[in-house]
Amino acid sequence: MKPLASCTNGLRQSGIRAVTQLVNQYGGINMGQGICDLPAPDAVKQGAIDAITGDQSVYSYHSGISELRQRTLQKFQRFNKIPCSSEEEVMITNGSTGAFVAACLALLEPGDEVIQFEPFYGYHVQLLKVLGFKPVFVPLSGSSWEPDFDSLRAAITPRTKAVLVTNPGNPNGKVWQEGELMQLLAVLQEHDLWAFTDEVYEYMTYDGNRHLSLASLPGGWERTITMSSFSKTYNMTGWRLGSAVAPAHIIEKMGLINDLIYICPPTPLQHGLAKAFDLPESYFTQLAADYDRKRSLFCDALRAAGFSFEAPQGAYYVFASFEPLHRAGIPGFENDEAACHTLIKQTGIGTVPGRSFFSDPGRGRFHLRFCYAKEYPVLERACAAMRAFGEKHGVNR
Structure with a gap:
């Protein structure tokens, strides 16, 4: 058979999708893929239903x-x-x-x-x-x-x-x-x-x-x-x-x-x-306020778990360094892929390895990306898991 197109040679499943599958195996919390699991506005959903029933097809x-x-x-x-x-x-x-x-x-x-x-x-x-x-x-x-x-x-x-x-x-x-x-x-x-x-x-x-x-x-x-x-x-x-x-x-x-x-x-x-x-302007004001609160909650938990980072100025991700954990000799934090798997196994939290975001994978060696676009109960579970991880390894004392 003739070969596939050469543009497919370097194509691999993204690290984001791979983490999603892995964290599902553990029944954990997916903070890797940028999926906001909040509900769409009711008016928008009803508008789509009306269009479907009205044969806007x-x-x-x-x-x-x-x-x-x-x-x-x-x-x-x-x-x-x-x-x-x-x-x-x-x-x-x-x-x-x-x-x-x-x-x-x-x-x-x-x-x-x-x-x-x-x-x-x-x-x-x-x-x-x-x-x-x-x-x-x-x-x-x-x-x-x-x-x-x-x-x-x-x-x-x-x-x-x-x-x-x-x-x-x-x-x-x-x-x-x-x-x-x-x-x-x-x-x-x-x-x-x-x-x-x-x-x-x-x-x-x-x-x-x-x-x-x-x-x-x-x-x-x-x-x-x-x-x-x-x-x-x-x-x-x-x-x-x-x-x-x-x-x-x-x-x-x-x-x-x-x-x-x-x-x-x-x-x-x-x-x-x-x-x-x-939708009223208050929708967007509340959107920003909710994400700001979620950012603060999760950033506090990440710091308690021993991660180092600057709080994000926008979006809903924290790009955090676990180099302090590596320097402390905690097993499973030799590089970003190892750290990703370690966190899933020990906390149930899925992240994205830092190498996914650099042309030189070495630049992402000590980074993970976390997505905090979660409903509050789910985010609070994730925060509790990260704090427990920090207590277990003595990094937040």
Whole structure:
């Protein structure tokens, strides 16, 4: 038989999915995969039910139903302060991943390079490779995961076409500050590069940090494809609905590509999602407050278990170092994969090994990613398990 496509050679099940299967075997708590196990808003669920019973079951326009595009446009204008002005500049996608695929295929040529800050979200990197594009890595460093713009400039070559920014960051919870985004935009303008921004955790920021879209800055709109998702905001990861906003000539081509790959987002779910825009502002205020409380609860428990980290500025992950446990000689913490398995066996808590987020696995050797998007009873069980682990090993005395 002829071989499979060469782009599949490096494909392996993601560490995130593998951990999910392992923690299920132990009947534990999955704090690895970024699944918010909270219920979707009732109005959204009822809207989808009404659409199904009303036979809203045929293809929609490839870029989404008009009502949802209009309301998403208004959201980008109001919340993100992006200077978009027309429904033709917005598309509804099959998750933010669908937006990323469409953007890449609309703007990149085979062999083009895309600069990716690391630690990174692994799906971005793997998709770039499968689609025939080359990720180039620029590390973030320091306690606040700061970009080094000299390193960024040094990474740019004649094949560089775009820079990818995840804001707030996954796995590190970094929220890009205005000064950083202004410096990034200056580099983009200097080298005439596109920007892909993944902003799926935009409503989840803490400690006075605020979300700022690159496309909202003067000169940013023209060269930025802003991608978002409804999955995290409305607890509907399985609905696979996202959005993108960019100048109309880009969205037009992205929509045509979306038509070829996906045809359209699920029609009845789009009608249900449209009801989310009737939710009061207090929904988002409460969302942020709940995640802030959960962050504090879990960070306190992680510290009691001997982990070292800076509290995330946004999103709902803690990217924590267990190097103190390794230095203390506690068995099972030789590296990230060993630590992941040790925690599952001793606490029932599933995490993601740090190597999943770096081009050089060694940079993630002493890190694990925890997801605290859990209902309070589940999170409290996880906190109790981590504190008990710390007491058992004497690391929180």
